[in-house]
Amino acid sequence: MDSVTAVAAREWISRFAEVIDQRAAELTELDRQAGDGDYGTNLRSALRRTRTNLAAGTEESAQAAFTAIANAFLHTGGTSGPLFGVWFREFAKAAHTELTATVLADAAQSAVDIVRRLGKAEVGHKTMVDAMVPAATALRASAEAGADAPAALAAAAAAAHAGADGTADQLALRGRASYVGEHARGVVDPGARTVALFFDAARPDVLVGA
Amino acid sequence: MPVRQLRNDPDEFVAEALRGLQGAHPELVHCQPDPAYVLRAQPARRAKVALVSGGGSGHEPLHTGFVGAGMLDAAVPGAVFASPTAFQIAAAIRASDRGHGVLLIVKNYTGDVLNFSIAAELVADEGIEVGTVLVDDDLATEPAAEGGPGRRGTAAVVAVEKICGAAAERGATLAELVALGRRVVDSARTMALALAACTQPGQDRPSFDLPADEVEFGVGIHGEHGVGRRPFALARELVPQLAEPVVRALGLASGASVLAIVNGLGATHALELSVVHQELSDYLNGLGVEVARSLVGPYVTALDMRGCSVTLLRADAELIELWDAPVRTPALTW
Numbered sequence: 001m002d003s004v005t006a007v008a009a010r011e012w013i014s015r016f017a018e019v020i021d022q023r024a025a026e027l028t029e030l031d032r033q034a035g036d037g038d039y040g041t042n043l044r045s046a047l048r049r050t051r052t053n054l055a056a057g058t059e060e061s062a063q064a065a066f067t068a069i070a071n072a073f074l075h076t077g078g079t080s081g082p083l084f085g086v087w088f089r090e091f092a093k094a095a096h097t098e099l100t101a102t103v104l105a106d107a108a109q110s111a112v113d114i115v116r117r118l119g120k121a122e123v124g125h126k127t128m129v130d131a132m133v134p135a136a137t138a139l140r141a142s143a144e145a146g147a148d149a150p151a152a153l154a155a156a157a158a159a160a161h162a163g164a165d166g167t168a169d170q171l172a173l174r175g176r177a178s179y180v181g182e183h184a185r186g187v188v189d190p191g192a193r194t195v196a197l198f199f200d201a202a203r204p205d206v207l208v209g210a
Numbered sequence: 211m212p213v214r215q216l217r218n219d220p221d222e223f224v225a226e227a228l229r230g231l232q233g234a235h236p237e238l239v240h241c242q243p244d245p246a247y248v249l250r251a252q253p254a255r256r257a258k259v260a261l262v263s264g265g266g267s268g269h270e271p272l273h274t275g276f277v278g279a280g281m282l283d284a285a286v287p288g289a290v291f292a293s294p295t296a297f298q299i300a301a302a303i304r305a306s307d308r309g310h311g312v313l314l315i316v317k318n319y320t321g322d323v324l325n326f327s328i329a330a331e332l333v334a335d336e337g338i339e340v341g342t343v344l345v346d347d348d349l350a351t352e353p354a355a356e357g358g359p360g361r362r363g364t365a366a367v368v369a370v371e372k373i374c375g376a377a378a379e380r381g382a383t384l385a386e387l388v389a390l391g392r393r394v395v396d397s398a399r400t401m402a403l404a405l406a407a408c409t410q411p412g413q414d415r416p417s418f419d420l421p422a423d424e425v426e427f428g429v430g431i432h433g434e435h436g437v438g439r440r441p442f443a444l445a446r447e448l449v450p451q452l453a454e455p456v457v458r459a460l461g462l463a464s465g466a467s468v469l470a471i472v473n474g475l476g477a478t479h480a481l482e483l484s485v486v487h488q489e490l491s492d493y494l495n496g497l498g499v500e501v502a503r504s505l506v507g508p509y510v511t512a513l514d515m516r517g518c519s520v521t522l523l524r525a526d527a528e529l530i531e532l533w534d535a536p537v538r539t540p541a542l543t544w
Contacts, residue, residue, distance in 0.1 A: 074328065075245075075297040077288065079321055082296045082328050118327050 002148045004099035004202070009062035010054065013069050016201035017047040023197065027190040034126075034172065034184035039080065043194065046076045046084070062099055066092035080128065080191050083119050087111045087132065101143040101152035108136035108156070123163075126172035126184070128191030134159035135199055150204040157199035164192035213409040213416075220411040224267045224287055231274055235540045238278045245295070247302035248274045248285045259378045259387055260284065260306035263315040263371060264299060265322050266291040268408075269431055272367065272510045275541030281375035282315075282539070290411055290513070291432050293321030299329035303338060311339035311384035315370055315391065317363025318346035341384045343391030345370055347400045347521065349455050350428030350437045362430050365473040365510040365521045366398035369533070372542065376535035394523065399459045400471075401428065401452045402519035405442070408433040408476060408512050427451070431475070431512040445482075449489035452520040457497065460524055464498025469533060471521035474508035478518055483507060486518050494522075503533055509541065 004012065020027070020043055028040030053068035070092050074085030094107035112132040121127040138159035142152035167189040171182065217223050228241040228248065240251045247264070254260075263273045264286030273285035283306040288294035303312050312333075316326045323344070330340045347366035351359075374382075374391045382390065404426040407416035410433065417433035420426055425448065428437035440451065462468065472487040474480075487506045494501055502525045510519070523529070537544055 071297065074300075074332070075295050077292050077295055077321070079324050082325055085296065086328055086331065114331070118324060118331075 002100060004062060004149050006061045009065040012202045013065050016198050017050055019197050019201055020047055030187055030190040034187040039190045042076055042078055042081055046073045046081055049075055063092055063095035066095050083115050086114050090114060099149060101147050101149050104149060104152060105139035105143040108139045112136045124170060126167045126170040126189050128195050130167045131160040131163040131192035131195035134163040153199055153202040157196060160196035160199050164188055164196045167192045212412050212414050215411060223411055224289060238540055245298040245301045246287060247298060248277050249305055250277055250283055257308045257310055259310045259384050260308055260312045261375055261378055262302050262306055262312055264294050265317050266293060268513045269510050271541030276371050276539050278539030280379055280535060280537035281371050293325045296325045296328035299326055300332040303329060303333045307338050313374060313384060313387045314340060314342045316342055316344050317367055318344050318360055320359055339384060341388040343370060343388060345395050347398045348430060349399050349401050349459055364400045364431055365471050365519050366400055368471060368509050369398060369523050370394045372537060373529055373532045376532040398521055398523040399456045400519050400521040401456050402517060403427050403452060404429040404515055404517035406516040408515035431510060433512055445485045445489050449486055450493045453490055453493050456520060456522045460522060462499050467500045467502045467525045469503045469523040469525045470501050472506045473510050473519045475515040475517040476508060476511035477514040477516045483518060490520060502530055
């Protein structure tokens with residue numbers, strides 16, 4: 001399989017929702033140490049809405065699946081939820097065509113560009129951007145090397161986890177953690193970890209199995 | 211024990227209040243439940259630029275009470291002290307657009323700025339032209355350095371909504387309204403003090419405690435701490451302390467003319483606000499500054515906070531004329 005099909009996109013997003021459910025407590029604990037502790041709850045409520053949107057959708061397409069998750073996040077309050085919303089929305093926009101490694105790389109690039117612009121965050125600010133940028137870079141490199149979509153997404157997941165791990169050493173300059181300063185030193189940014197878990201959820205067995 | 215309030219389920223507080231607003235003013239406003247926003251009951255008679263504002267609830271009558279002829283076309287309420295969602299804002303923009311563009315009036319808070327920006331992106335893809343006026347009048351949060359979130363948006367937003375609303379009714383273009391709104395913001399600054407903090411729904415105590423002999427100076431509209439404490443004193447001593455930094459920031463000198471907003475923060479009696487206004491007028495007259503127009507009352511509140519804010523807006527003939535233009539909304543009518 002070279003690209004992400006409609007069924008695979010749906011499986012990918014459903015798998016992401018399951019993983020977040022399993023790890024919500026861990027993400028909330030990260031947010032409690034570095035923010036205000038409501039991250040896991042907000043994320044789960046966005047994903048509940050995603051499931052509702054997926055179930056209500058009549059159209060079976062990758063675009064419909066990504067629109068379901070984008071709208072669910074745009075429907076949440078706070079700041080990280082809506083930023084994930086615009087991020088997913090770029091994947092939804094790209095998904096009108098076949099989701100090849102090159103299309104995914106383009107989508108990931110425009111997605112991180114809009115999050116940087118609206119969130120006014122850059123790499124090193126200890127936010128979701130610290131995982132989004134390396135993921136986009138890895139997708140681009142994989143696409144240029146001729147990798148298929150599953151291999152490119154696996155490379156993106158590895159790069160995003162490395163980016164998320166790196167946030168532990170950073171002092172937050174944007175987002176919730178910027179209010180607690182040094183207290184957040186040593187804590188991985190939960191938004192960055194979430195990005196990595198999203199790419200993880202596209203693991204080959206999910207895509208191929210679909 | 212949670213502080214007693216006249217409400218039912220705290221999760222339904224805002225939704226029930228919206229139904230109450232519509233019930234009290236069916237000829238003026240129409241409230242959409244989900245996604246929640248408030249529209250004019252009757253759209254403007256002529257096709258014009260639509261004005262949309264919004265933000266967290268708990269500041270009523272802002273913004274929902276300012277929907278109507280001569281002011282807003284739509285208001286988008288979030289939960290108490292929380293930004294509305296981008297999805298809600300986009301829905302309100304779509305519902306109020308008449309094909310002449312939409313002016314977004316946004317108070318400068320991270321969540322509001324982000325969600326209004328995202329909503330603007332969503333509707334821009336659908337071909338709706340959007341312009342934004344960011345309101346950041348609160349002097350207490352004047353940034354010491356670059357890079358922070360900047361001044362908060364507080365009571366000057368009422369002047370922006372009223373003045374731009376009047377200009378829109380007269381057929382001003384979106385670009386003209388953006389420029390006008392920015393001019394109002396640049397000409398206005400605000401300073402506030404609290405005698406007592408507010409209590410969020412379901413909480414058992416106010417957001418901060420104040421000793422009986424002190425006031426919290428430089429408070430915002432979310433129950434957050436101010437910039438310092440000062441001794442409690444008579445109104446004639448406290449009001450000049452609010453007005454002086456505003457006069458200085460605006461560079462008001464003898465011969466200047468202002469629009470003054472004396473705003474109650476939620477639980478301040480009208481008698482107190484009248485005294486504050488009188489002290490403010492005396493202070494300004496002493497400087498040779500004319501108070502051309504005044505608005506006195508609870509317009510931009512912080513739940514049940516006791517205290518007030520003073521906003522001065524450097525006035526000229528155009529702004530006064532637009533301020534005087536007819537308005538008919540639940541909270542402001544002349």
